[in-house]
Structures are given as C-alpha cells and as structure tokens.
Amino acid sequence: MAETLRDALLAAYQSNPNLTAAREGQKAINEGVPLAKANGRPDVVAQPTYFENVLQDTGASVVQARGFNVNASVAAPLYAGGGIKNAVRAAENRVEAGFANLRGAESAIFSAVVGAYMDVIRDEAIVDLNRAQVGVLQVNLEATRDRFEIGDLTRTDVAQSEARLALAVSNMEAARANLIRSKEIYIQLVGRPPENLEAPPPLPNLPETPDSAVKVALDNNPDVIAARETREAAGYDRRAANAARLPTVSVFTQGSYSNALNSVSSNIPGFQADNSALNGQAGVRATIPLYQGGQPAAQVRQAQARLGQAQELEIAAEREAIAQTRASYASWRASLDVITSSERAVAANELSLEGTRAENSVGNRTILDILNAEQELLQSKVQLVTARRNAYVAGFSLLAAMGRAEARDLGLEGGALYDPVADFQKVEDAWNDWSSQADPQVKASRTVDTPAQKAEIEPLPQ
Known part of the structure; x- marks a missing residue:
C-alpha cells in the first residue's frame, strides 16, 4: 500500500513526541491563570489542636490537664494595588503566547516531516539512477573489453571504463547510505517506516510576490504573535510589580473554640471553672508597607528590564519572519527555475549521449566521450x-x-484536531481545591521496534 504525504503528516500530528510534549507544556501554562486568580479569592483556614499538659504548676489555683482548640479564619482581599488584576492579565497573555508557540511547534514538525518525506523520495530516485548507471557502465565495460580483445580499443579505454564503473559503484553506495539516513529521520518524525511514498500534492495558496507573503506573515506567523503576546504579558508584569509598594486592604472574620474536655480542676472552694469558650471577630485589615529593604524598587526595575527585553525580542521575531519569508520565496522561485533548466539539460544530455554512441560506432568519438556523456546525463x-x-x-x-x-x-483528516482553547477553558475559572484529573498517559509512539532501514528499492518505471 502506498503512503501519502497527508498520511505522514497525520501520523506525526497524532504521535510525534515533540508535538505531544508541546501540548502538555501548554496545559501547564494554562494553569497560570487560575493560579493568579486564586490570589484574589477568599482564603479559608481551620486549625484544630489537641494538647496534653504534661508539666504544670501543682500549686496553681486552677489546673487543666488537657484541651481541644479550633481556630478558623476567612479572609478576602478588597484592594491589592492592582497586583492581582495585572497578574491575571499577564497570565492570560502568556496563554495566548503559548497558543502561538504551539502553532509554531506544529508548523515546525510539519516542515520537518515534509522535508523527510521529500528526502526519501529524492534519495530513492538517486539510488535508482545510480544503480541504473552502474548497470550501464557494466555493459560498457564488457563491450570495451570485447573490443580490446579484437584490437579495436586500447588498454587505456578499458582502464577508463573500469575507473568509471568503480566510481559509479562508490556513488551508489553513498546514495544508499543517504537513503537509509533519510528513512531513519522519517521514522523519527512520523513514528513508522516509509512505505512506497506517493508523489506529494501541489501546495495551495502560494503567494505571487515576496511582499504579499511578508504581509501575510506579519499577521499570521506564530513566532511573531507569540513575541507580541509575551511583550503584552511583560507590560502587565511591570504594573503588577508596582503593587508591592502600595497598601492592601482585606476583610476577615475569625473565630476560636476551646474545650478542656472536663479536665479543669480548682483548689478554690466553691469555684466552678468553665470547660469551654467561644470567641469570634470580623473586621477590615489594611497593610501599609513602610520600608521593605528596597525590594519593591528592585522588582519594578527587574520587570522594566524584562519588558524592554520582550519589546526587543518582538522586533527580532518580526525581522526573522520577514527574512525567512523572503528567503523561502526566493528559494522556491529559484528551485522552479532550476527544475525547468534541469529538464532541458536532461533532454539535451539524452540526445547528446545517443549521438556520442552513434559517432563512436563510426570512430568519431572515444570511449571517454561516451563515459563523459553518461556521467553528464546522470548528473542532470x-x-x-x-x-x-x-x-x-x-x-x-x-x-x-x-x-x-x-x-x-x-x-488533515482522521479524527478531531487538538483544541488548545478547549483545554484552557476547562481550567480558566477553576476554583475547587480538590478537583483533579488522571495522570497523563504517553501519547507518542515508540520506534524501538521498527527494523533498521535498508536501501533496497524497486526500480523506477522507465
């Protein structure tokens, strides 16, 4: 059965470990949002304590042998200087940057798969061409030896034919090694050996000009988008850092209950001590930082530097996208021109080889001329x-x-595509301390059981 490029891309999409790892990494980035939101939610704490008084003053008027206490408190922030709000916004921007980085990882894996797929097709063709060349040169050598035996050619002609055959054999072995390497890289990326790869379909929506390509890239390139979102997040980090030197206000309520478990005894005649007590209070608490050893200023300066770094990296990502787009466009157009020229060269070299052989039969060309013509045809x-x-x-x-x-x-077909937004929405507003999920299972396929690749291929149709 033949394998198509879509089959290879789909297999990599589902089981390439770098891509599945990037998805798990994005899930970790998603949790930054509920972590930031948690700082703005109530904090409920209960602290039960049981104790035994193992050493006490025996001359005391009232003695307690044991007891049980429960302290509980609920606190919620009212104002935090904008720190919580900006931290949440920064986390949300980092999620958006993560989405873009995930797109970039997907695109990079697909580009590598396409390269590996085309490498296998190319190297199979080159092996077949070199194998055919070896066959032709073997026939030439036999014919040269026969003509040498009857005195029509010299020993030099035989040596030239032997040398070209030896060179062709070495080139074929090198081509076989290249094919094996390409197949192993294909397995690394796709997860299975290549089997009878079909020619790829035409690429859709290629641009007419490099400027139109750059315009699309600046709006859609995932690295540019990730850098932009990272810069936005750094801006919110800068604002959040300033909150460290501003007052905070929170509301609270707290209570305590204690019980001596009927272990209170008194040496005072007629005195009956209480064995339990209940207290409670509620209020508003303000925290005003007066001096923190210079820490807030250092945090602000650090956030400013990281903002500056993110701004510069955004421009760097834009530059890289522009250069990559223009360079890829130039390579694509140049390769199309090379295809046209190479097709002409192949046709001309085929005609040249045919003419050289005909002229050799009447003594106007030497064996070396035929060997050179065959080599030029192979190269083209x-x-x-x-x-x-x-x-x-x-x-x-x-x-x-x-x-x-x-x-x-x-x-790509073959099932639902991975949706990172859906994963984020599952946790965006999560608040339950006890919500959990199963530990992740390995999604990538292993290649340890795939056989070592060989360079044996079926000859190309003539």
Missing part, C-alpha cells in the same frame, strides 16, 4: 530530482513562515 537527472525536492520543501517552508502550514490549513 540527479539535479532534476533534487530541484523538485527543494522546490516543494521551499514552498512548504514559505507557507510555514506565512503561518499557513498547520493542521487546519492542510485539512
């Missing part, structure tokens, strides 16, 4: 195969730089 065919691979990979890289090389853009 290899260049054509490589150019087709480069054009497709460069085109996909261009789509990735534009932010259009993700699962939804490629229309």
Whole structure:
C-alpha cells in the first residue's frame, strides 16, 4: 500500500513526541491563570489542636490537664494595588503566547516531516539512477573489453571504463547510505517506516510576490504573535510589580473554640471553672508597607528590564519572519527555475549521449566521450530530482513562515484536531481545591521496534 504525504503528516500530528510534549507544556501554562486568580479569592483556614499538659504548676489555683482548640479564619482581599488584576492579565497573555508557540511547534514538525518525506523520495530516485548507471557502465565495460580483445580499443579505454564503473559503484553506495539516513529521520518524525511514498500534492495558496507573503506573515506567523503576546504579558508584569509598594486592604472574620474536655480542676472552694469558650471577630485589615529593604524598587526595575527585553525580542521575531519569508520565496522561485533548466539539460544530455554512441560506432568519438556523456546525463537527472525536492520543501517552508502550514490549513483528516482553547477553558475559572484529573498517559509512539532501514528499492518505471 502506498503512503501519502497527508498520511505522514497525520501520523506525526497524532504521535510525534515533540508535538505531544508541546501540548502538555501548554496545559501547564494554562494553569497560570487560575493560579493568579486564586490570589484574589477568599482564603479559608481551620486549625484544630489537641494538647496534653504534661508539666504544670501543682500549686496553681486552677489546673487543666488537657484541651481541644479550633481556630478558623476567612479572609478576602478588597484592594491589592492592582497586583492581582495585572497578574491575571499577564497570565492570560502568556496563554495566548503559548497558543502561538504551539502553532509554531506544529508548523515546525510539519516542515520537518515534509522535508523527510521529500528526502526519501529524492534519495530513492538517486539510488535508482545510480544503480541504473552502474548497470550501464557494466555493459560498457564488457563491450570495451570485447573490443580490446579484437584490437579495436586500447588498454587505456578499458582502464577508463573500469575507473568509471568503480566510481559509479562508490556513488551508489553513498546514495544508499543517504537513503537509509533519510528513512531513519522519517521514522523519527512520523513514528513508522516509509512505505512506497506517493508523489506529494501541489501546495495551495502560494503567494505571487515576496511582499504579499511578508504581509501575510506579519499577521499570521506564530513566532511573531507569540513575541507580541509575551511583550503584552511583560507590560502587565511591570504594573503588577508596582503593587508591592502600595497598601492592601482585606476583610476577615475569625473565630476560636476551646474545650478542656472536663479536665479543669480548682483548689478554690466553691469555684466552678468553665470547660469551654467561644470567641469570634470580623473586621477590615489594611497593610501599609513602610520600608521593605528596597525590594519593591528592585522588582519594578527587574520587570522594566524584562519588558524592554520582550519589546526587543518582538522586533527580532518580526525581522526573522520577514527574512525567512523572503528567503523561502526566493528559494522556491529559484528551485522552479532550476527544475525547468534541469529538464532541458536532461533532454539535451539524452540526445547528446545517443549521438556520442552513434559517432563512436563510426570512430568519431572515444570511449571517454561516451563515459563523459553518461556521467553528464546522470548528473542532470540527479539535479532534476533534487530541484523538485527543494522546490516543494521551499514552498512548504514559505507557507510555514506565512503561518499557513498547520493542521487546519492542510485539512488533515482522521479524527478531531487538538483544541488548545478547549483545554484552557476547562481550567480558566477553576476554583475547587480538590478537583483533579488522571495522570497523563504517553501519547507518542515508540520506534524501538521498527527494523533498521535498508536501501533496497524497486526500480523506477522507465
């Protein structure tokens, strides 16, 4: 059965460990929002205590042998200088940045899969071309030896044919090693060996000009979006840091209950001591920082520096996206031109080889001329195969730089796509201390049981 590029991308989408790990990492980032919101919610504490008085003054008027106390309090912040509000907003922006980084991870994995897929196709073709070249040179060598035996050619002609055959064999072995390497990288990314890969479908929505590509990239490139959201989060961190030197106000209520468990005894005649007591209070508490050793100012300066860093990194991400988009566009267009030129070269070299052989039969060309013509034809065919691979990979890289090389853009089928927003919404307003979920199970597939790859392939159709 043949395997398509969509099959490979879908397998990587479902089981590539780098991608599944990125999703788990995003879940950890999501929890930053409920953690920040928790600081603005009531804090309820109960502290029960049981004690035994193992040493006490025996001459005391009242003696208690044991007791049980319960202290409970409820406190809720009313004003925190904007620290909680800005911390929540910063966490929300980091979630958005995480969404963008997850898109970037997905795009990077897909780009690597496309590269590996095309590498296998290219290297299979190159192995087949080199194997065919070895066969041709073996026939040439046999013919050269036969003509040498009858005195039509010299020992030099035989040596030239032997040298070219030996070189072709070494090139074929090198091509086989490259194919094995490409197959192993494919397994690393996709999780299974490549089987009879089909030619990939045409890439959709490629831009007409580099400027139009850059315009799309600046709006959709996940790295640019992540840098923008990170800068927004750093701005909120800066505001939250300022809250450390502002007053805070909270409301509270607290109560206590104690019981001596009927262990109170008195040496005073007629005195009956109480064995229990209940107290309670409620109020408003303000905390006014007067001096904190310079810590708030240092926190503000630190947040300012990180904001400055995030601002510069946003520009860096924009620069990188522009450069990557323009470079990918140039590589894609150049590879298309190389394909056209290589197709012409293959046709011309085929005609040249045919003519050289004909001219050799009448003595106008030497064996070396035939060998050179065969080598040039092989090189042009290899260049054509490589150019087709480069054009497709460069085109996909261009789509990735534009932010259009993700699962939804490629229309992957085979089940519901992973929705990071849905995962975030499950925990965004979580407040229960005892809510829990099962520990994660491994989603990525292992490749330890896949066989070591070989370079044996079926010959290409003529």
